[in-house]
Amino acid sequence: MLPAPYDRLHAALREFMPAERLITDPLRTLAYGTDGSFYRLIPKIVAVVEAEDEVVRLLHACRTLKTPVTFRAAGTSLSGQAVTDSVLVLLGDGWRGCTIPPGAATVTLQPGVIGAEANRKLAPFGRKIGPDPASIATAKIGGIAANNASGMCCGTAQNSYRTLASMRLVLADGTLLDTGSPDSRKAFAVSHGALLAGLSDLALRTRADEKLAERIRNKFRIKNTTGYSLNALVDYEDPVDILQHLLIGSEGTLGFMSEITYNTVPEHAHKANALLIYPDIGEACRAVALMKPTPVSAVELMDRASLRSVDGKPGMPDFIGGLGPDASALLVEIRGEDAAALQANIAAVTNVLAQTRTLFDVAFTTDAKAGESYWKIRKGLFPAVGAMRKAGTTVIIEDVAYPLDRLAEATVELQAMFLKFGYTEAIIFGHALEGNLHFVFTQAFDTDEEVDRYRRFMDAVCDQVVRKYDGSLKAEHGTGRNMAPFVEMEWGSQAYGLMKEIKALLDPEGLLNPGVILNDDPEAHLKNLKAMPAAHRLVDTCIECGFCEPTCPSHKLTLSPRQRIVGWREIARLEATGADAERLGALHDAYDYQGIDTCAACGLCSTACPVGIETGLLIKAIRGDRHGAVAQGVGSFIANHTAGALSVARTGLRLADLAKRTLGNDTADKLFEGLHSLTGERLPHLPRALPTAASFTPLPAAAPADAPTVVYVPSCVSRTMGPAADDPETTPLPVKVEGLFRKAGFRVAYPDNLSALCCGMPLESKGLAAQADAKAEEMVRAIRAASGNGTAPVVIDTSPCAFRLKKHLTDAGLQVLDLVEFIHDQLLDRLVFTKQEEPVVLHLTCSTRRMGLDGKLKAVAAACAERVVVPEDVGCCGFAGDKGFTRPELNAHALRHLTKDIPADAKSGYSTSRTCEIGLSDHSGMPYRSIVYLVDARSTPKASAPATKRVSEPAF
Known part of the structure; x- marks a missing residue:
């Protein structure tokens, strides 16, 4: 039951929003209400809005019932600005618009666009958006603008405030203003003349006070997101321009930005990076000051503790571990519009660096992979510290800025403060070129003593930053709840009074994100602190940053990886x-479907997680824990009778195919769906692109005596599932693969007892780890014998199976290859290709991505076709082995954007997993099949690689 007035608000929202987008259950309000900060508030209602009109009507309803409302984009916020115990408004799929005019001098973006996606769309034009936060691969434009987020390279010149061209905004009273439309501005001047007059008066008074105006200008010469963007009052005279720039950095407390147009900035393709090591932080900071006037793009400072937290990680030099206790590093990036300009800039910076004392030679590299590895480490420093923390503690990141000429002494003082207050694990890093430092430490909030330690430390930090150095308490992470009690301390009462007047003008009832930025409670930063109890060793290092969410196929359908961990932590705590048995029961009941059943366990979340957490492993472990003796016994029986189980599956496929042929596709599909529903979804959903039954019998083949041998292991799926009935291709995959290998001049060998072999993937996905590993070991023994103890390569035709076996394999002598890997490395040079004009649509499976083979798959496709298309909004397809049969909504959700990127003249798609191809065919309206079919169709053997023929064909 919702408390009043939320029950009345829920009813009002139901008048224009469907019930499924108004979330009130205890699991999702907890999970959806979690952001990247260390605060916990649970919303009463989570409203998922899909259009501007819904925002307008929602604000009207909230205003009528005096109900506070908070807007959320990606929820990577670190200062508590995106949590609430009232109404939380999330962006649905309807906010992903991106418009790029000719020349790309500007870009118009809706708030649901991820920053990195915007840059990918701008990349062909050599442009990008100015803001570049470390979270850009997850953070959305709405949050980037609302927090005036900056980052590694943008400094103060290219943030949202400085690159704003125009925006569409909705005020607290539901009024819409498009600042880029003269008509909208005129109408607004009529309807809100008093508001505009109030803003003009504020600006006139501010500019008239020369001392105040100059203080504001000085405060924004370094990075500053503490309080409101008061520079709008001195930078602009037009009240509409003042208004739209006040919205930047306002953290949802002044209005909602439904669209923003940025002036784009150049993205130079030519880059060079260097990791410079200095004997101490003072020398490193001196180097920063010397580089400030040079053509350098970014300088990132990392103290010794930072380097220690990433020691031994891929991409970091081996010498990191042997550095002295005071050593510090600078990660430097230089860019140029062409190769010559880059070299000239490198020379200029190198000349300056010659005046500094480094521990190793200064060496810039233009190798893109090396540069990416450096920056990946830098961006992962915050979560890396979080992963090292003690179970039950919270990781906190603070974000300050000092005048550059005093950066060194301020940094040394900070290090001393850590020791004084017992934060021995704390690290310092940041955007040194802007005097902007981040410091990260771990903190328990489970006792009054620990909370008091945090209070005393924050008081000391604020005193140092403000009173001694007149710096910024929040340089780029936003004020939030974390620094709201200290805004007046930083700015002074006069400037703070301006902020209160701005809030009163734009949100007179105080309903937009109350408690954020302006908060009269001096202890607001010590309340509603988020506990991080131990839940499971597989995920206890998670800091709930949300970097994983864009990769997850169930995100926005049920739960994301972050949200699954949040939910399981609460279950474990209870x-x-x-405590609260009723709540625990409700969470368990909801988690069965939201958390467990709809998890694809694809592992893509681990590729985005800075510390490599794979939430799917947690879900598999939970599935395993739920299995009783009967389930374990069934699993063991299937593992011991694989050939029989596959035979039963083939029989089922034959019966389904017979029904389709007898009744017709439409009638059969309705019958299957009816049975699926009538049985409470116990009978599987049978998609329209259901495979026909297939079987495969290995036979010896004639081959030249000197032909190279390859051991081919058709997966149990490809031995069981043939092409769909309506696919023009009728040859089963194993026959096609065998033929291709022989065309390239290989002798094909098979392991003994093939019909009983399986890598164990289906069992692993059900949480039957012991049975799965036993099957994998059985396959390893078979391929060891067939390959002559690794003399010949072993190829598996399905990427998930190849990936599982590679992970399981401990025998370094065995050479297990994914089919794509083998085609790319061994077959491309042995075949002659003729490219087709028809575009090829490619799906990169999760396993392909995780094995790092997506580049090779694209290269194979490019050898066969003039045009290769990879739909940009499709990651994991969500079929997840058998989830497409048992939870078809997951597959449908994951592929909801598939068709928009498929060219009209495309006739087929290609991938490397038969089960994925079922769902892709079903939701695209065209057949998807293995890449082998394309390679075989577009290739002929070279004279030096004589084709061999199959002695006889198998019976099907």
Whole structure:
């Protein structure tokens, strides 16, 4: 039951929003209400809005019932600005618009566009958006603008405030203003003349006070997101321009930005990076000051503790571990519009660096992979510290800025403060070129003493930053709840009074994100602190940053990886404390479907997680824990009778195919769906692109005596599932693969007892780890014998199976290859290709991506076709082995954007997993099949690689 007035608000929202987008259950309000900060508030209602009109009507309803409302984009916020115990408004799929005019001098973006996606669309024009936060691969434009987020390279010149061209905004009273439309501005001047007059008066008074105006200008010469963007009052005279620039950095407390147009900035393709090591932080900071006037793009400072937290990680030099206790590093990036300009800039910076004392020679590299590895480490420093923390503690990141000429002494003082207050694990890093430092430490909030330690430390930090150095308490992470009690301390009462007047003008009832930026409670930063109890060793290092969310196929359908961890932590906490049995039961009931059943367990989340957490492993472990003796016994029986189980599956496919042929596709599909529903979804959903049954019998083949041998292991899926009934291709995959290998001049060998072999993937996905590993070991023994103890390569035709076996394999002598890997490395040079004009649509499976073979798959496709298309909004397809049969909504959700990127003249798609191809065919309206079919169709053997023929064909 919702408390009043939320029950009345829910009813009002139901008048224009469907019930499924108004979330009130205990699991999702907890999970959806979590952001990247260390604060916990649980919303009463989570409203998922899909259009501007819904925002307008929602604000009207909230205003009528005096109900506070908070807007959320990606929820990577670190200062508590995106949590609420009232109404939380999330962006649905309807906010992903991106318009790029000719020349790309500007870009118009809706708030749901991820920053990195915007840059990918701008990349062909050599442009990008100015803001470049470390979270850009996850953070959305709405949050980037609302927090005036900056980052590594943008400094103060290219943030949202400085690159804003225009925006569409919705005020607290539901009024819409398009600042880029003269007509909208005129109408607004009529309807809101008093508001504009109030803003003009504020600006006139501010500019008239020369001392105040100059203080504001000085405060924004370094990075500053503490409080409101008061520079709008001195930078602009037109009240509409003042208004739209006040919205930047306002953290949803002044209005909602439904669209923003940025002036884009150049993205130079030519880059060079260097990791410079200095004997101490003072020398490093001196180097920063010397580089400030040079053509350098970014300088990132990392103290010794930072380097220690990433020691031994891929991409970091081996010498990191042997550095002295005071050593510091600078990660420097230089860019140029062409190669010559880059070299000239490198020379200029190198000349300056010659005046500094480094521990190693200064060496810039233009190798893109090396540069990416450096920056990946830098961007992962915050989560890396979080991963090292003690279970039950929270990781906190603070974000300050000092005048550059005093950066060194301020940094040394910070290090001393860490020791004084017992934060021995704290690290310092940041955007040194702007005097902007981040410091990260871990903190428990489970006792009054620990909370008091945090309070005393924050008081000391604020005193140092403000009173001694007149710096910024929040340089780029936003004020939030974290620094709201200290805004007046930083700015002074006069400037703080301006901020209160701005809030009163734009949100007179105080309903937009109350408690954020302006907060009269001096202890607001010490309240509603988020506990991080131990839940499971597989995910205890998670800091809930949300970087994983864009990769997850169930995100926005049920839960994302972050949200699954949040939910399981709460379940574990309640189980450990024995508190609130009713809530625990409700969470368990909801988690069965939201958390467990709809998890694809694809592992893509681990590729985005800075510390490599794979949430799917947690879900598999939970599935395993739920299995009783009967389930374990069934799993063991299937593992011991694989050939029989596959035979039963083939029989089912034959019966389904017979029904389709007898009744017709439409009638059969309705019958199957009816049975699926009538049985409470116990009978599987049978998609329209259901495979026909296939079987495969290996036979010896004639081959020249000197032909190279390859051991081919058709997966159990490809041995069982043939092409769909309506696919023009009728040859089963194993026959096609065998033929291709022989065309390239290989002798094809098979392991013994093939019909009983399986890598164990289906069992692993059900949480039957012991049975799955036993099957994998059985396959390893078979391929070891067939390959002559690794003399010949072993090729598996399905990427998920190849990936599982590679992970399981401990025998370095065995050479297990994915089919794509083998085609790319061994067959491309042995075949002659003729490219087709028809575009090829490619799906990169999760396993392909995780094995790092997506580049090779694209290269193979490019050898066969003039044009290769990879739909940009499709990651994991969500079929997830058998989830396409048992939870078809997951597959449908994951592929909801598939068709928009498929060219009209494309006739087929290609991938490397038969089960993925079922769902892709079903939702695209065209057949998807293995890449082998394309390679075989577009290739002929070279004279030096004589084709061999199959002695006889198998019976099907």
